[in-house]
Amino acid sequence: MLKTRKKWISILLTLAMLVGLMVPFAGTAGAVGTVYTALEVPTVEDDTTTSLGKFQVEIDPAYITTTTTPDLQQYMAWVELPSDFEIKGLTVAGTQATSITSTTTVTGYAYNGSNPGAVVTASDFTADGNGFKLSVGYDNNVVTSANAFNGQKMRFVISFDSVKVPAGYSGDIPVTISYIKGQLVNGKVVVAQVGAGALKVSAVKTESFSDAGGNVKIRVEETVAGKMNATDQLKLELPDGFEWGNVSTTTINDSTETGAKILWGDIAANNTANIIITSDGDTLKIKLAYADTNNDKNNDYESTQKSAFEFWAPIKVTDPDDAKVGDIVAKVKGDYDVSPTELVVGTYGDYEATIEAEDSNVTATAGMNDQDISDIKIKEVLSGSLIPGRTITLTLPENARWVKIDDQYVNPDDNKSELKINDIIDSDQNLNLVFSGLQGTDDRTAKFTITGQATSGDNEAELTIENCTVALKAGVTGDLKVTVGGSQGLTGEITVAKVVAPITVTADKTNVQIGKAAQAAGKIVITESEAGAIDSDGALTVTLPKDIEFNGTPDVKVTKGDLEVTDVNVVDSASGRNDVLEIKFKDDSNEASTIEISNIKYDINRVLGEGDVVVKIGGSAVVETNYQGYWDTNNGGTDKWDTEDPFFKSNDYAAKVVNAVCVTPAPGGAKYSASFVIGSTAYTVNGVQYTMDVAAYTKDGRTYLPVRYVAYALGIAPENILWDGKTATFIGEGRVVQLTPGSSILTINGAPVNMDVTTDLVNGRVMVPFRWVAQAFGAQVNYDEATQTVSIN
CATH class of the missing domain: 2.60.40 (Immunoglobulin-like)
Known part of the structure; x- marks a missing residue:
């Protein structure tokens, strides 16, 4: 027990010794808080004797040991200018020496409050005069123990009053301080510089x-x-x-x-x-x-x-x-x-002015009214470039009309316009930009006139046409470019906005035939380009082409975002047909939303031509400019848009999409193309992909398919595919084709044809050799070995 205790005491003593070694000791070379700061850094000339700058020594905290006899070298450092410099006059801590030799000693005092707290000495000057030893210490004849530094901040200044600068020297003149003892640490400070020129x-x-x-x-x-x-x-x-x-x-x-x-x-x-x-x-x-x-x-x-x-x-x-x-x-x-x-x-330079859009990336929506565009800046490159009396014109493209300029509604009829002819748009340097009205047969050109006093000197003017809006034609997107003209001489095109569609539309496609009712069409998906793109104050419409009507009301639901559908109806168009689906909403979206329209069924009359069924997506929710025209201040109603003369009357839809293909031409026979991949359940008919419940396979070099999908590929209606438990019958194109499982005989209108393979019955499904059935109806069959694809035309 005694040995163990002695061992612990030994360990504790060792730890105590280590801790003592790690505690910083006041006066060591690494003491924290010694800073050298340049107070003056003049520019001087080489090959002259001149005054340099001064620097301050700050030690915080400083500790000076008081003794019964003078101890002047408690802190020491070597202070040195670059070689070939010669110190001829020096002030150290308030004491000046005007003539320096190697035996000179300059003694000053660092003050603690108003009393001397330490003695500062420069001595041991080098023979060539570029350096000296700096010492800080205690002299009991000058400093009392009460005034000596004991944890207080010490400051004193060294000033180079007269120094010979060698010829050819250039750049900064540094003073280097090298640690010898105590709290004067290593450092460097610039006290002057030799200028590049006089x-x-x-x-x-x-x-x-x-x-x-x-x-x-x-x-x-x-x-x-x-x-x-x-x-x-x-x-x-x-x-x-x-x-x-x-x-x-x-x-x-x-x-x-x-x-x-x-x-x-x-x-x-x-x-x-x-x-x-x-x-x-x-x-x-x-x-x-x-x-x-x-x-x-x-x-x-x-x-x-x-x-x-x-x-x-x-x-x-x-x-x-x-x-x-x-x-x-x-x-x-x-x-x-x-x-x-x-x-x-x-x-x-020549007299010149520039015109540019401040932000050509402003987004505007096609088909909508009162759409923001970029501010337009007109700047003089040289004063006097903009001449009073000259004009600047800004012409919009065919798909746009001016609505506001300087946040005021414009109208070709000045009596109906908020912004009047001769109203000032902007002023700068005594120049004015004045509105001179809408010009041209279609009022796409806004004209401005420069008035006031021409600039001079360096007072170039900058005029801004700001807070402008336009009405945009539906269905036209891309850069909105304004053409610049007028007698001022400004020309070119500037892009003032990026026009985007309010919605994007995609759809599945199905095949439909003439003269049939309740035929399934593909699902339609409508997505807002940004939140609020669909205006809930209006209705979103899906309009069918001529000769097609809706059979029942499709299902409409929001699959993404926060739009809320309030009403869905099939309504009569102006032609009296049920060809318009109308969708209404509670509020504008705060999150760009997606709408899915499904369970769409069409009644198709017998005169519809072969090809795509193109559906138009429009309505007042996404198209305004087909029923709104210029703002009319004389209109006493709450809605002052001119509805009798709209901006773009004929453009009433925002997007078009194909969700069905009519595969039965009028009056000729059907035209089909189909393809199947061996081992896959996917197949296409007229470019539309479908899925079988049994994969295609090969046997004896022939491709076998379920009887139902052979009929679909040939355009044979489901009701014309018969199975009586023994024989599969196909009726179409004036022909009756029959096959019996296990038999290699195929009959066409009763006439037998010998096949080189038999019809199969697999798991209760009739699997027929595709090539023989297709050729029986006059189709051409091809096989691509590389892709394992069978196709017909």
């Missing part, structure tokens, strides 16, 4: 202009103090076809784009009159005036601080044939080291 020139305000010319605002900045002078010149040279106009150095006026202004610094004692800017054709020359009145060139440099100024300069187009359209690029030349070497001072 001057920097920029175009702070440019214009797009035509042959009339324009103005540019130019800024000149010193990257190094004292570089601008009265002897050297800065030159800006324009390309061929352009020249500078005269530049004024009076007080700057941005509204008139004239004058000049000192931005900062002490160039020419802040007097723009001492900035001399002269135009010499394509070259602009910039310099300072001499400071002395004798002009004896004894006082070249006239700035002691980094300075900058701006001025407006006019640009003239002297030869349009030489002037290149696009950016005007001036070459930056002269006596200075300057950046950049090229400067874009404007854009030159």
